Amino acid sequence: MQLELRHLQAVCRIAEAGSLSRAARLLGVSQPALSAQLRRIERVAGGELFTRTPQGVQPTPLGEFVLSKAHRVLGEMEALSAGARATTATGPLRLGSIVLVMLGALVQELDELLPGRQTTVDSEDSVTALTRLLGSGHYDAVLYGEVNDHRTPLPAGVTARTLVAGEPFWIALSARHRLADRERVDLAELAGEHWMAMTSQDDGGPEALQAACAGAGFTPSLRYRIGDTALNRRLIAAGRAVAVFQPTAPATPGVVLRPLAGDPIRGRLTLAWQRRAVPAEMAAVLYRAAARAYAAGLANNPRYGAWWAAHPEVHPEPG
Numbered sequence: 534m535q536l537e538l539r540h541l542q543a544v545c546r547i548a549e550a551g552s553l554s555r556a557a558r559l560l561g562v563s564q565p566a567l568s569a570q571l572r573r574i575e576r577v578a579g580g581e582l583f584t585r586t587p588q589g590v591q592p593t594p595l596g597e598f599v600l601s602k603a604h605r606v607l608g609e610m611e612a613l614s615a616g617a618r619a620t621t622a623t624g625p626l627r628l629g630s631i632v633l634v635m636l637g638a639l640v641q642e643l644d645e646l647l648p649g650r651q652t653t654v655d656s657e658d659s660v661t662a663l664t665r666l667l668g669s670g671h672y673d674a675v676l677y678g679e680v681n682d683h684r685t686p687l688p689a690g691v692t693a694r695t696l697v698a699g700e701p702f703w704i705a706l707s708a709r710h711r712l713a714d715r716e717r718v719d720l721a722e723l724a725g726e727h728w729m730a731m732t733s734q735d736d737g738g739p740e741a742l743q744a745a746c747a748g749a750g751f752t753p754s755l756r757y758r759i760g761d762t763a764l765n766r767r768l769i770a771a772g773r774a775v776a777v778f779q780p781t782a783p784a785t786p787g788v789v790l791r792p793l794a795g796d797p798i799r800g801r802l803t804l805a806w807q808r809r810a811v812p813a814e815m816a817a818v819l820y821r822a823a824a825r826a827y828a829a830g831l832a833n834n835p836r837y838g839a840w841w842a843a844h845p846e847v848h849p850e851p852g
Contacts, residue, residue, distance in 0.1 A: 540574050543560065543570055544582060547583060559661050582596035608688075627674075628673065628675065629657055629672035630656055630675060636656065636826075646821065663677050664686070667806075674806035678800045678801065678803070687805060691805050696820070699844075700847065701792060702779065702796075702799065702800060703778055703790045704718050704776070709772055715791055716791070717794050720748075724746075726775045728774060729759070729776035780834050784833060784834075820850075
């Protein structure tokens with residue numbers, strides 16, 4: 534067996550994630566499959582690359598050496614892909630995004646602002662995977678969210694602009710819930726509820742939810758972790774769970790959105806692009822399209838629209 538780029542990417546992902554289980558989720562493979570692949574890589578490398586501990590994995594001296602070379606090789610390949618992409622500017626503009634409420638409106642805005650330029654839009658579950666695919670040249674630009682103080686490292690050659698600096702997450706409840714008529718919900722009042730876990734594991738969301746609940750004096754009972762948005766909303770409408778949602782989420786029969794007292798969980802939306810593939814003028818158009826798409830979602834929740842109007846400090850940058 535010879536080492537390939539995918540092997541180097543797997544080694545880097547394991548080091549970044551700090552555990553085989555989390556790395557496997559980010560790579561979209563099972564943990565046994567990733568463990569088996571790592572053993573094959575270690576046989577080729579001539580020794581163990583990671584030390585297994587109860588807290589996760591740590592690179593061995595050989596692992597540090599392989600990682601340093603892997604980062605260099607992958608960086609060169611990313612530069613090659615981005616440079617090749619820049620020479621074919623007439624091709625489709627490739628945008629990646631995590632699943633966001635504004636995604637549908639963004640497609641419409643791009644069609645209006647970029648007539649004659651084909652745009653493809655793909656969604657990813659992982660912010661880490663999204664930014665890595667941006668660095669490898671798979672995407673020209675990406676739109677992603679982070680929660681509270683979480684920051685995702687960006688590849689070389691990438692520029693990022695904050696789109697929304699602080700979007701407060703609201704609580705989604707059944708319309709029959711005992712707190713559904715409240716103007717604002719105190720998180721401590723939800724201590725006995727079953728929660729819909731946040732599906733992304735690498736944007737700071739799960740940690741922010743746990744920390745907010747801990748500050749309110751309880752540990753959330755995370756009963757569901759389901760990527761199907763429609764099913765999530767049906768479970769909430771039936772009173773089987775509560776969840777934090779973006780406040781621009783469209784209205785759903787049987788579900789109400791209420792702000793949380795103190796806004797303990799806040800999201801930050803960011804647009805990032807490869808400078809070699811996206812010239813400054815095109816990046817400005819993308820940013821404007823994303824800003825307009827987010828603004829369109831304010832109509833879904835007039836109460837949040839009023840909050841938004843009163844907080845210009847979180848708005849997209851002008852110009």
